[in-house]
Amino acid sequence: MGASKSKDSQCQIKLPKFYRARKDLDLTICPARIDKVHVAGLSRTTEDYVQRVASRVFRATNFQDVIVECTEAWASLNELGIYKDLRVQIDVSQGANASPNGYEVSFIGTELPRVVGAVGTEVGQNEGSMTFDLTTPNVLGRGERATLHGSYSNSKRTDLTLRISKPYLHTVLGDYKPEVAVEVFRQAAMVPISAYKTENFGMLAEFKMLFPLNWRVSHSFQYEMSFRELYALGKQSPFFISQNCGPRMASLLRHIASIDMRDNRIFPTRGAHMKCTTEYCGLGGNLSYLLGNLHAEVSFPLFAGLSAQFVGRAGVIRNIGKNQPEPPISSLFTLGGPLTLRGFQFGGVGPHCDGYAMGMHSYWATAFHLWAPLPFYSYLGRFGDNFRSHLFYNFGNCDSFSVNNLRAAAGFGVAMRIGERARIECNYCYPLNKEKNDRTQPGLQFGIGYEFI
Template sequence: MGSGKSKLFQETSASGGGKSNLDFTTFKARVDRINISGLNRTHDDYVQRAIQSLFRAQNFQDVITETTNVKDNLMQLGIYKNLKVHIDVSKGKSATKNGYEITFQGDELSRLTGSIGTELGQNDGAATAELTSPNIFGRGERLSLNYSYSYVKSSVLNLRFTKPYYHTVIGDYNPETSISIFKHSSPAPWSKFRTDETGILLDFSFTLPFGLSNSLQYEIGMKEIFALDKLTPFFVRENCGPKLAAIVRYIGVFEGRDSNVFPTNGVFMKTTNEMIGSSLSQFGIVKSDVHCEMNVPLFAGISLQMTGRIGVLFNDKLKEAIPINQLFFPGGPQSLRGFEVAGACSSREGVAAGCQSYWASGIHVWSPLPFGSYFGGFGNLFRTHFFYNFGTCNMFTTDKLRSTAGVGLAFRLGQKARIEFNYCHPLSFEAGDRVKKGFQFGIGYEFI
C-alpha cells in the first residue's frame, strides 16, 4: 500500500443504516477508517486536521465530495508529489453498517528538489533557478534558495525558510510565517540609476474567510543607489550611496474575478501600504498604492472592464528629501498606454524625475476573436479590446490630464499573465512627457 509507514485514523461513533438507491444523497454512509500511506518524515498531527471533515460524512455523496476535498487539502500541505485515493467497504471487527474505509496512497517529496524555468514580471521576463528542501522537520517546513536574472539586468537572490500552520486550530485561515535573506538589484534606466538591496524580510500571511489574502511584513537592510552611467544627472546622483532602511508593509489582495487574465465578471483589489524609515522606531515616509478592477459581462462574450490605480507618498521628515527609488513613475503599457515606461511624469535634465502621487484609470471593452470558434481552443487564448486610459501625477484633479485611446490584441500566457499588442493614440499630454504613438508591446499580470 505504498512505500513508507502507514497512518491509521479511526472514528468510533456509530451511525444508522438505510436503503440503497441511485440517489447518493439518500444512500446512508459513514467513514470508519482513513488510512494514509507513504509518510516517512511527516508527523501525524500535521495531516490529522486535513482529514477530519471525512468523518462528518452522512451519505455516499458526502463521502465522494469530502474525499476530493481532503485530497486537495493533503496536497496543499506540501508533503506529497503525487497522491491516489481508494474507497472500499469497511471490513473487520470495528466495521459498522454502511461504513467505508478511505485510503490515501502517495509518495513524499524528495528531500531536495530543483527547478529551472522562466517567470514574467511587469514588462519583464527572467530566467529562474530554485533549490528547495521540503518538509524539513515533518510539519511542512521548507527551505528554498531562489535566483533569477531578467533581460533588463535585474537580479534576485533569496534564501527563505517557511513554516505553515495548516494543522493548527487556525488552519482554515492558511497561516504561514517566513524569514528571508535577500539580495536584489534593479536598474531604473528611465532615471539612470540602479538600486541594490540586501537585508532580512519577516513575513506573516493569512487568508480571511471572505477571500481577502493578507501579508504583514517587516524588512530591514541596506539600500544603495548607484549612477547607471556617466550621463546620470546630478539631482539623481544626490541620492547615491548606502542607507539603512526599515519597512513595515501590509499587502492585501481580494480576488473575486472569474479569471485572472481575461475576466468577464467580478472584482479585484490589491493594496500595498508601507511605513519607511531608518529603524523600527523611526519612520518618516508613508507610501500607499491601491489597484482596483471591476468586470461586467455584456453580451456574446463581450465584457466591460473598469480599472483604477492610485499612489500617494507622505513625508513626515520635511527636511529630508524622499529617495528617488521610492517615488512613483507612471506611464507604460501596464499603466498609461501610449506613453513610454515612466513617461507620464515630470522630467529633469532628460530623465524621469518621478512623483509623490498619481492616479490612473482605464475603460476597456473586451471581446473574443471574431470567428474564434473556427480556431478551436486556440482561439480562447486571444482577446481584442478597445480602451481609453487617463490619469495624471502630483495632483488629484483633471488638470494636466494625460489620456490615450486605442485598440489592441491580447494573448494569454498560462493563468496569470498576458501579452498585449496595442495601437495607441495619445490624446493629451504635457511638455516633457515621452509619448509613444502607434504600436506598443506590453507583457505582465497587472494592467490598468
C-alpha cells in the first residue's frame, strides 16, 4: 500500500500500489465502484451516527471521485466530535461478490476518551485570557457533549460556563448542521473607561443551523434569562454610574446570522463577511430594549500583491415603550480604539462625564484599507506571510447616522497574524476630525483582536 495526501493536508489516504506507481495517471478515466465501507474504532458511538456520513462514498463513479468523497467523508466524521485521530484506507475489493472495478474503503480511528481536558490561552478583543476546558465528549453515543469552560483575562474579566450540546448531524437534516445546546454561565467584567463593573448569572438555550445551504449562512437562535448587576468601581465613579447601579433581570430573544466567504479570516484578499445580531429584551424582568448590530466587510485583490478592503459596522439600541426605563450603561455601545475607530482612545468617541465614557444609543463606523506585503517579505520565507502593511482611513459618528460632526482619522501600520485566530496591529494614527468631548490618541497605537473595523 502507498500513501497519498488529499487536498486536506491532514487527511492521509492509503491507496493501492497501482495508483502509487502511476502518478501521472488521470484518475477520472479509471472507473470505480465502492463495494464496502467499513468504519472501525467505534466502541461508545452508535452506528447510525456515522452511517449517513460514510454512505456518501458510494456516490463515486471513478477513482478521482473516490478520493474526493473519502476526503469529504473524513472531514465530516471529524466534525462529529467522536474521533481523536482518523485515517482512510482504500483497497481493491476481494471475494466472490467483488465487482470488476470494486473497492473497499475503511475509516480507521480512535475514539476520544471519556474526559478531555485542556489549558491554554485565548485572544479576545484587545485582551488575552488564560483558559481551561473540561469536556466529556460523545456522552450517549451520538455526539452529545458536556463542556466546562473557564477563563480569566488580563483586564480582570472572568467567565465560567457549563454547556451541554446535542448535534443532529446523523439525521436527514445533517447537511444543515443543526445543533441544540443549553448552558449556564457566570460572568464578571471591569470597564475602567466607564468606571463600573458587572456580574451576570443566567442560562441560555440555543439552536444553530445553516440555511440556505448554497450560501452557508449560519443562524443561531437563542433565549437568555440572566440576572445582571452593575457596581461602581469606587468613589471616583461619576454620579451617572451610580444611577445605573443595582440588580436587573433580563429575559431576551437573540438571533445571530453570519456568512463568511473570505479566503482568509485574518488577512483576506478577496471575499465578503457579514454578521448581524438582533436582540429583543422584554419577555420578563425589568429590562426592556430592542438592539441591532451589523458588521460587514468586503475585500478584493488589486495588483502586485495589493488588496483593498472596505469594512463597516453600525448598531442601535432603543427602549421599548414610553414608560420603560432607558437601557443601563452596560448595554450601550462605545466607539474608539485600535479595533474600531483608530486614532481615538478606547471609548473616546461620544459623550463623557468627568473623563468617563457615558456610552451611546447608536453608532456607525467605516474604514478603507489598502493592504500590501512587507517590502522585504520575500527574504523572510513563509514567516513573511504572517505580516502585512496597510494604509487606512476610518471615520464614523455616534448617536446619529448623519455625516454631521464626523469623526475621522488616517494613518499607516503593520499587522502580524497570530495563528488563524487573531492579529496584532501597530499603527501610526493622525486624527482628522473630532468633537469637543472626544479623546484622541495621535501617534502610535497598538491593538490585538479577531474582529477589526
